[in-house]
Amino acid sequence: MTERKGISRRGLFGAAGAAVATGVAGYAAHSALASEPSQAADNTGPVEFHGPHQAGITTPVQDRLHFAAFDVTTTSRDDLIALLKEWSAAAALLTAGRDIGQYGAVNGPDEAPPEDTGEAVGLPPARLTITVGFGPSLFDKRFGLAAKRPKALVDLPHFIGDDLDPTRSYGDIAVQACSDDPQVAVHAIRNLARIGFGRVAVRYSQLGFGRTSSTSRAQSTPRNLFGFKDGTANLKLEDADKLEQQVWVQPEDGPDWMVGGSYLVSRRIRMNIEIWDRTSLGEQEGIIGRGKGTGAPLGKADEFDVIDFNAKQADGEPKIPADSHVRLAHPQFNNGAELLRRGYNFVDGSDGLGRLDAGLFFLAYQRDPRKQFIPIQNQLAKSDTMNEYIHHVGSAIFACPPGVTPGTYWGEKLFT
């Protein structure tokens, strides 16, 4: 791939002039893969695009999301490969905070539409990451990939209570763009969609805000729209061994093209906000299994205190109810299975009944959904008292290939 030019948005800030000269290479020093807690504090800089794993999985969760699932509309394998090459090249520029194309947003000929749509001019990279995954439907007959479909890329089973809208579910390719600036995330998806017109089409997209989990100990735990801290017990990038064990596909897992990758499950979970808000504090806390203020497990004082599932109240009932969310989702009751969650709150205005169309756009990365998301969700769908307040309306699963190294493209090993 040829390195394309593109003006640096950072360069537009006078003080950052030096960054222009060093170009993309200069940004490499900030590696998302190195566990630098300090990086979480710098929410304007770039996150390195290239590496053994895709950025945007263990990268400390950014504040904003623009997620898009695409249908591949071309039937040509060559077109698909060409698109992934163009996307990879564009993503390297976008995540470095640069305009895409030869001329970018404002330096092209007057007569032509600008190559870059331009709404991010003047904005910093804002820790943009772009992460790509392939859905089961990509492995049908169209592109000769059927034999390469990973066994772990299963079609998700029907979970009790699922009320899935096909127009908000599935998809051949997912693109997750996360950034601390919503406009930067929107800009990324918009430009990738534009590059893809005629070859892929957006099936659905979702904006998210207020990350609902932490993936680094350097981050504080945010709250979801139920008002509870979310992601307290999430996998963290500091737990290198656990990430190998729970998130990254290992050589013995196969297939080869997925080693170093991860599986993403996305679920659009609508919350019955108005109903929840009429629920007593005690009941809310019982449903979650944690205190609303502190985030501590019921019966404990601090958010990070170890949960004691055996603790009993005076009346002999467990302090953490057996059907509470925290208990049912806990690795102790799921054969040790954990997930790396990086979901986002969403509010898409209100529905026709005047109710907030809001909830959680759940995103979870894992090594094998058959051992992780599926058994956990089966258990939750069956017994979680929270189910009265939520319903799952969108669902998808994607195989996210390993990282892109310079000169290669997303999923190259899948196609060679």
Add this chain to the structure above:
Amino acid sequence: MSTSLPRRAAVLGVVISLGALTACAKDEPAAKDDGTGPVSVKASDSGCDLSRRDVKSGTSTFSVSNGGSKITEFYVYAEGDRVMGEVENIGPGLKRDLIVELPTGKYQAVCKPGMVGDGIRGDLTVTGDAPAQVDEDALLKQATESYQRYINSQVVALEQQTTEFTTAVKAGDLAKAKALFPVARTYYERVEPVAESFGDLDPKIDARVNDVEPGTEWTGFHRIEQGLWVGNTTKGMEKYADQLLTDVKTLVAKAKIVKLTPLQLANGAKELLDEVATGKITGEEDRYSHTDLWDFQANVEGSQAAVQALRPALQTRDTALVTQLDTNFKAVFAAVDKYREGDGFKSYNLTEAEKKALSQVVDGLAEPVSKVAGVIAKK
């Protein structure tokens, strides 16, 4: 019904005469081409036999007789299905001529029984003294000239068809008026960016009810459309019919002398697709008659005509773009073809999924079309 109903944008610089637009085939200059004479084409429902497949460069005449049971069309395509010439609407038992100037090269002769699909194709070789290679400026000049001829052919047909349409309205023939409404609009929709360049004529001819300024009377196609479909009568529409014909005649007179630049062609091609993406996909254009697919097809044809006029120039500058345009135009036409019914299209009562599918192919085409202007502008 109309006797001339061109389906694909066609008229290019090389086309000297177009069967569909001359009232009939009475002006048949025999090809004075060192005695080689016209090529006779026997079209049937399953065949397309040419008396010979080698012709000399220069002007050729193809005498097409339809021995089949379906209405047919005959095309000469250059590479990438660029239309060099076409005759349309050849009914069973009819004979029509196509006179076309063909430079040396490889072509395809195509019959389209039923007027749909890729047609029955065969090679056509043109040999002889190739015209001198023209330079880029000449290619661009050729492009504007050929597109101006296209505009001309379309507005002439627009006037004819609008005359028929308004006559039916005034005669109180509701069924005929309804049938002619989308046909007359076809010619307008193909050249809409040109029509829009004449200030207030476009609003007078083509405004939707919500586009009308307070205090201004709503006139034009859609005013009559509302009368025909909502009121289900031609009554009261007579004055709008008169006004429409007057406005169309004014437009035609202006369009005939309009001078366009290559960039205007390129941008016009894009604007036509914008029309599709905004007004037609949503079904808001023909909200009473639901004949939006006719307009849709016509907009895309008009866009293709403008792009095709520029094609020789584009070919020398960006062949990859030309290939992409060819592929994507084909995809759009294939998507619309699904909704053909009789001589026209189904009513635009499509599901959201069907609209989305149309929207996707249009986006797929509009993106490369939007690049044409930049390529043309580059020195």
